[in-house]
Amino acid sequence: MVEELTEESLEKEINNNDGESHAETTNESQTDQDSDLNVANDVLIIARDIYLDVGTERSKASLGEVFMKLGDISLEQENFDQAVVDYREAVKVKSERLSDDNMELTEAHWRLALALSASTDKSQIDQAIEHVERAMEVLNKCKKNLLEKLASVQETYGKGKQVAKSDDNTEDIEKKLNEIDQFLIEMEAKIEELNTAKINRDKEVPTPSEIALAEYVKMLTPSAESGSTTNAGSSSITSNVPINDITSLIKRKVVEDIKSIDENLTNTTTNENSVTNTMMDEGEEKKRKVENLIDETTSEGSGEGRSGENDESSPNKKVRLSG
Numbered sequence: 001m002v003e004e005l006t007e008e009s010l011e012k013e014i015n016n017n018d019g020e021s022h023a024e025t026t027n028e029s030q031t032d033q034d035s036d037l038n039v040a041n042d043v044l045i046i047a048r049d050i051y052l053d054v055g056t057e058r059s060k061a062s063l064g065e066v067f068m069k070l071g072d073i074s075l076e077q078e079n080f081d082q083a084v085v086d087y088r089e090a091v092k093v094k095s096e097r098l099s100d101d102n103m104e105l106t107e108a109h110w111r112l113a114l115a116l117s118a119s120t121d122k123s124q125i126d127q128a129i130e131h132v133e134r135a136m137e138v139l140n141k142c143k144k145n146l147l148e149k150l151a152s153v154q155e156t157y158g159k160g161k162q163v164a165k166s167d168d169n170t171e172d173i174e175k176k177l178n179e180i181d182q183f184l185i186e187m188e189a190k191i192e193e194l195n196t197a198k199i200n201r202d203k204e205v206p207t208p209s210e211i212a213l214a215e216y217v218k219m220l221t222p223s224a225e226s227g228s229t230t231n232a233g234s235s236s237i238t239s240n241v242p243i244n245d246i247t248s249l250i251k252r253k254v255v256e257d258i259k260s261i262d263e264n265l266t267n268t269t270t271n272e273n274s275v276t277n278t279m280m281d282e283g284e285e286k287k288r289k290v291e292n293l294i295d296e297t298t299s300e301g302s303g304e305g306r307s308g309e310n311d312e313s314s315p316n317k318k319v320r321l322s323g
Contacts, residue, residue, distance in 0.1 A: 034077075041073045057097065064093040064104075071111060080118045087112035091131075101141035109135035110187070117194055125198045129191055136187050143180045146173050 044066050051063040071086035091108045098105055109131045116128035150173045 037073050037077060041070065044070050044073070060093055060097055064090050064097075064108075067093060068108065068111070071115065075111070075115060075118075078118075080115050081120060083115040084112065084119055084124070087115050101138060101145055103138070103142060106135045106138040106142070106183075109138065113190070117190075117197070122197075122201050125194055125201065129194045129198075132187050132191050132194070136184060139180050139184055139187075143177060143184075146177050146180070149173055150177070 048063065048066045048070065051059040051066060067086050067090035071083045071090060074080070074083035074086055087108065091105070091112055094102075094104055094108050113128045113131040113135065116124045116131065150170065153170055153173070
């Protein structure tokens, strides 16, 4: 039993070590590959500078290939913007020295289109489509020349002339034509893919803040079902309001502000009326006091007059009159 457990544990340990070693090997392989690409890139940059300084026709041919290799390395490292720069230079150099039906031009335009389509600048999709179309133009010219050559060869053999086996390149021509047709199909699919990407780019994509606002408004706005249980009219209105329409919220806020203003005005008017009523009550009180004082004064004056009359009717007054 102990031996079995020991064997099982050893097998597990061996498997674990194998897994770790495989992961380490993979990481080391990836590191080595990146290192090799960096070394190759440095060597190609030196070669590029040398060929640019020489400037001969032969150096230009080599310079075009150097730019293609630099673009390949940048594409492999997913440095798409640098790949675009390198492939553009390759297309420029090759276009200056090659005929317009040379397959090298097709390859240069095609790789430039791939780099443009993968670039971080999505506005370059139009340029990618343009270079795919230019690659197809070169291919169609190549195809036309091959078909003419094939027809010429078939015409020669059709006449029954004795031609050496080495001169019979019909199979090679047909093979090249087949490759061109496959390449054209792939390019047409690429153009369709780029056009779809262009349409998606032109569509308005909502930002995260707009999505959050729409969800918030959706929570605040009653749904059509809840509106129908309370009020049929309100449910029909709610169902017609877009999710991202916040007009109802603005109107609701305005109504609340107006109600608040009305309440303030009502409270102010009530306070003013209470003050006015208080002042009127105080004035009435003062008026009543003045009237009472006048009444008391009038009553006292009338009492003094009657007392004087009584004095004149007294005997002393009559004596003064008679005297």
